[in-house]
Amino acid sequence: MLTYSYLAAGKAGFCEKEKPRMIDDKDAIVRVTLSSICTSDLHIIHGSVPRAVTGVTLGHEAVGVVEQVGKGVKTLSPGDRVAVNVETFCGECYFCRHGWVNNCTDKNGGWALGCRIDGMQAPFVRVPYADTGLSKIPDNVTDRQALFVGDILATGYWAADISETGRGDNVLVLGGGPTGVCCALCADIMGANVILCEKSGSRGEFLRKNFPYIRTVSPKEAERICLSFPRGGADRVIEAAGGEDTFQTAWKLARPNAIVTVVAMYDKPQVLPLPDMYGKNLIFKTGGVDGCKCDKTLELIAQGKLDTTPLITHTFAFAQMDKAYELFASRNDGVMKVAITY
Ligand SMILES: [Zn+2]
Numbered sequence: 001m002l003t004y005s006y007l008a009a010g011k012a013g014f015c016e017k018e019k020p021r022m023i024d025d026k027d028a029i030v031r032v033t034l035s036s037i038c039t040s041d042l043h044i045i046h047g048s049v050p051r052a053v054t055g056v057t058l059g060h061e062a063v064g065v066v067e068q069v070g071k072g073v074k075t076l077s078p079g080d081r082v083a084v085n086v087e088t089f090c091g092e093c094y095f096c097r098h099g100w101v102n103n104c105t106d107k108n109g110g111w112a113l114g115c116r117i118d119g120m121q122a123p124f125v126r127v128p129y130a131d132t133g134l135s136k137i138p139d140n141v142t143d144r145q146a147l148f149v150g151d152i153l154a155t156g157y158w159a160a161d162i163s164e165t166g167r168g169d170n171v172l173v174l175g176g177g178p179t180g181v182c183c184a185l186c187a188d189i190m191g192a193n194v195i196l197c198e199k200s201g202s203r204g205e206f207l208r209k210n211f212p213y214i215r216t217v218s219p220k221e222a223e224r225i226c227l228s229f230p231r232g233g234a235d236r237v238i239e240a241a242g243g244e245d246t247f248q249t250a251w252k253l254a255r256p257n258a259i260v261t262v263v264a265m266y267d268k269p270q271v272l273p274l275p276d277m278y279g280k281n282l283i284f285k286t287g288g289v290d291g292c293k294c295d296k297t298l299e300l301i302a303q304g305k306l307d308t309t310p311l312i313t314h315t316f317a318f319a320q321m322d323k324a325y326e327l328f329a330s331r332n333d334g335v336m337k338v339a340i341t342y
């Protein structure tokens with residue numbers, strides 16, 4: 001079968017491989033029906049993910065149909081429509097038992113698909129630990145509605161959740177990219193008063209049009225709003241921008257004793273100016289998603305409470321993968337996310 005793979009530093013492209021086969025009895029083989037491209041795929045191609053294996057099939061965001069399951073798979077059968085989780089996790093180790101599945105101690109634990117083992121930019125994928133790595137999609141949820149459940153939406157839900165977002169909290173989300181939008185949507189569902197800060201004027205316009213129930217503002221406006229809150233800043237700040245100065249903005253616009261959650265990936269180390277923040281008593285949380293609440297987000301989608309489909313701005317056939325990557329990397333034509341059909 002034809003796959004889209006990481007061929008060498010700086011290079012990705014089509015590559016012919018054997019159709020994946022079961023290796024373990026907890027595996028499933030999934031026929032991919034829709035996939036996407038993530039900024040992390042670009043990071044791999046640019047050589048900034050040291051653990052990425054040369055030759056690996058890219059892609060860690062997809063939905064599909066279960067084709068085959070091993071004897072050890074308890075919750076799935078062939079024919080089930082599923083969202084694939086970006087993370088592989090055993091469900092049994094110390095970290096998994098605490099819900100910290102990103103740090104699962106299995107050799108493939110954490111982000112393996114499309115990085116260390118073959119991913120979903122292919123017609124078929126082998127998913128280890130299928131019971132935890134796949135979530136059944138309710139009948140009334142379409143592939144497009146479920147496309148982001150396993151990665152960016154999982155991240156959004158996790159970030160709002162570990163920020164201990166509650167009803168009436170003022171939550172500032174920095175960065176109106178796809179992940180920031182997912183953080184804002186999930187904080188909104190949790191009853192927060194959300195302010196989404198986006199510096200690009202055209203992207204801000206897109207967000208106001210497509211997510212009118214989220215208050216999207218410029219950085220200047222976000223600063224004015226947060227500093228005028230009676231408690232002196234936002235109750236929760238989720239930093240999903242990863243810009244030059246956005247970490248500084250995050251803690252400065254937080255009120256005393258706020259939770260500041262850093263979801264963003266930075267190119268460079270960041271400064272934690274402890275003398276300047278002394279007395280503000282902030283709580284920082286950082287990291288990569290623990291993607292184990294996908295059933296919950298699928299339920300919210302099925303209930304009509306959560307809709308990420310406006311993020312899909314462009315759709316390509318799998319044969320047009322080069323074009324899809326080119327557009328996604330260029331950020332031209334207002335692209336937010338692409339969907340790849342098979
Ligand atoms: Zn991703």
Ligand SMILES: [Zn+2]
Nearest residue numbers: 090093096104
């Ligand atoms: Zn584990």
